[in-house]
Amino acid sequence: MSSQDAPVTAAGPRRRRPAAARSDALRAFAGLLRRDLVLAFRRRSELANPVLFFVMVETLFPLALGADNDLLRAVAPGAVWVGALLASMLSLEGIFRSDFDDGSLEQIALSPHPMPILVGAKVLAHWLVTGLPLILVAPLLGLLLNLPQSAFAALVLSLLLGTPVLSLVGAIGVALTVGLRHGGMLLSLLLLPLYVPVLIFGAGSVESAAQGLPVVAQLYFLGALCTGAVVLAPFAAAAALRISLE
Amino acid sequence: MAKFFYMGGYGFYVWTAYGIAFIVLLINVLIPLWRRRSLMRDLARRQRRERGGNDSTT
Amino acid sequence: MHRFISQWASPRHFYRLSGKLLPWLSALTIICMLVGLVGGLYFAPPDYQQGNVFRIIYIHVPSALLSMMVYVVMAGAAAVNLIWKIKMADVVARCSAPLGAAFTFLALVTGSIWGKPTWGTYWVWDARLTSELILLFLYLGYMGLRAAIETPETAARASGILALVGVVNIPIIHYSVDWWNTLHQGTTISFTTDNISTSMLVPLLFMIVAFMSYYAVVLMLRMRCEILDRERKSRWVVQMVEGG
Numbered sequence: 001m002s003s004q005d006a007p008v009t010a011a012g013p014r015r016r017r018p019a020a021a022r023s024d025a026l027r028a029f030a031g032l033l034r035r036d037l038v039l040a041f042r043r044r045s046e047l048a049n050p051v052l053f054f055v056m057v058e059t060l061f062p063l064a065l066g067a068d069n070d071l072l073r074a075v076a077p078g079a080v081w082v083g084a085l086l087a088s089m090l091s092l093e094g095i096f097r098s099d100f101d102d103g104s105l106e107q108i109a110l111s112p113h114p115m116p117i118l119v120g121a122k123v124l125a126h127w128l129v130t131g132l133p134l135i136l137v138a139p140l141l142g143l144l145l146n147l148p149q150s151a152f153a154a155l156v157l158s159l160l161l162g163t164p165v166l167s168l169v170g171a172i173g174v175a176l177t178v179g180l181r182h183g184g185m186l187l188s189l190l191l192l193p194l195y196v197p198v199l200i201f202g203a204g205s206v207e208s209a210a211q212g213l214p215v216v217a218q219l220y221f222l223g224a225l226c227t228g229a230v231v232l233a234p235f236a237a238a239a240a241l242r243i244s245l246e
Numbered sequence: 247m248a249k250f251f252y253m254g255g256y257g258f259y260v261w262t263a264y265g266i267a268f269i270v271l272l273i274n275v276l277i278p279l280w281r282r283r284s285l286m287r288d289l290a291r292r293q294r295r296e297r298g299g300n301d302s303t304t
Numbered sequence: 305m306h307r308f309i310s311q312w313a314s315p316r317h318f319y320r321l322s323g324k325l326l327p328w329l330s331a332l333t334i335i336c337m338l339v340g341l342v343g344g345l346y347f348a349p350p351d352y353q354q355g356n357v358f359r360i361i362y363i364h365v366p367s368a369l370l371s372m373m374v375y376v377v378m379a380g381a382a383a384v385n386l387i388w389k390i391k392m393a394d395v396v397a398r399c400s401a402p403l404g405a406a407f408t409f410l411a412l413v414t415g416s417i418w419g420k421p422t423w424g425t426y427w428v429w430d431a432r433l434t435s436e437l438i439l440l441f442l443y444l445g446y447m448g449l450r451a452a453i454e455t456p457e458t459a460a461r462a463s464g465i466l467a468l469v470g471v472v473n474i475p476i477i478h479y480s481v482d483w484w485n486t487l488h489q490g491t492t493i494s495f496t497t498d499n500i501s502t503s504m505l506v507p508l509l510f511m512i513v514a515f516m517s518y519y520a521v522v523l524m525l526r527m528r529c530e531i532l533d534r535e536r537k538s539r540w541v542v543q544m545v546e547g548g
Binding site for chain 1: 441
Binding site for chain 2: 345346350355356357359360363364367402403406409410413414417418420421518521522525526528529532533536541542545546
């Protein structure tokens with residue numbers, strides 16, 4: 001009996017060497033990521049929804065506030081960020097919903113791979129499909145709202161750092177409510193307090209840039225939030241999923 | 247005495263704040279007391295019914 | 305020590321012990337509140353800048369303090385329930401939530417009423433009021449999630465995770481709102497003068513103690529109801545109901 005295999009003894013299967021377990025987890029991550037991306041691209045028509053919502057929200061601001069360019073320039077940083085936040089929050093519900101409905105979420109939970117890694121893969125897929133397009137479209141919408149030239153870099157950078165936090169922290173909220181039938185409004189209530197710091201520093205950085213002030217501090221803070229979310233949120237979301245699946 | 251209620255012109259603000267606080271604190275005490283009473287009544291009724299059912303000869 | 309904890313973890317013993325403590329804590333609450341109110345409303349001199357309206361501090365500060373303390377208690381109890389599966393901890397969390405929300409509401413309302421004569425409007429996006437508003441949403445979210453999940457066990461654990469995520473976020477939220485506020489408001493508005501005199505401070509301390517023991521009293525009252533409800537089939541409850 002070779003010790004290279006994983007022999008099943010009376011005490012139970014011997015664990016694989018740590019290096020092998022790590023590459024297992026990485027392969028599971030990549031596999032789940034690819035699966036989610038393929039599934040998302042199969043429903044191509046739905047891919048555009050967050051972006052379209054984003055565009056519509058930004059169109060509403062001038063219609064509601066009046067076409068005064070100076071006013072729009074003043075509210076542009078906040079308005080673009082609020083639109084991106086809402087679009088991200090609305091698209092979040094789908095992250096676990098279809099898998100929950102057809103039972104694949106339970107399969108994912110039962111798999112031997114660490115659940116936080118699998119959750120991370122799903123969140124990354126979701127962000128690539130919704131967050132990234134929002135970031136690409138944002139400068140265009142900034143133009144619509146008369147955002148000053150100086151603020152565009154800050155807008156893209158802050159969204160680049162901020163939207164992953166929205167997806168990661170949002171995943172926790174979705175994981176908690178995935179079993180509920182009408183979880184939508186409750187989800188917004190749960191996520192709003194958690195989104196506040198991201199919004200404050202995100203919009204704040206764009207506002208500072210628009211006024212010609214330095215933005216390093218806000219971006220550093222967003223970076224810290226992003227790092228913290230990447231490290232901690234998958235664990236919380238995995239725990240929440242396990243509870244919801246009971 | 248009137249000066250106490252007048253609070254140097256701020257009477258409305260001070261007493262509204264204190265009044266709302268008093269009401270909120272009072273309600274929070276009354277709710278569990280009321281709930282306890284109705285709970286005991288409900289449990290007593292259920293137990294009486296169960297006992298009555300056990301004693302019946304059917 | 306272990307015996308002490310395991311006694312409180314048993315619903316029946318908690319019921320008995322809390323029954324013994326309640327009269328004392330209630331007396332403490334009433335005494336401290338009377339001392340605090342008399343001291344704050346009568347003996348403390350009017351503030352140099354704000355006149356008599358500063359007396360709202362004796363309700364506002366204890367409420368705000370308790371609103372945050374109760375959230376930490378709630379999150380801690382939820383953690384105990386998640387880690388060690390002690391149901392009494394969950395009872396603490398569940399019963400604390402509406403109380404915390406009430407304190408937060410009170411802090412917001414008294415802060416707003418205080419704001420009108422001092423700042424000119426009923427609502428100002430002051431750092432503290434804004435943080436309190438977000439705290440209220442955290443409480444409402446917790447209570448909403450608990451209500452939305454049907455299985456009590458699952459509801460307890462899911463809302464427990466939410467409470468923990470919230471408690472981690474509270475310092476972050478406070479810091480970000482504070483940063484945001486100083487940027488947009490300019491001068492920070494302090495509620496009282498810097499050197500608060502003893503005659504103003506002592507009633508405040510009494511009111512803080514009064515609010516804390518009030519929380520203990522009402523929490524115990526609610527927990528006792530919850531215990532009666534959950535343990536309704538157990539012998540000691542049946543005997544108590546029959547006897548009463």
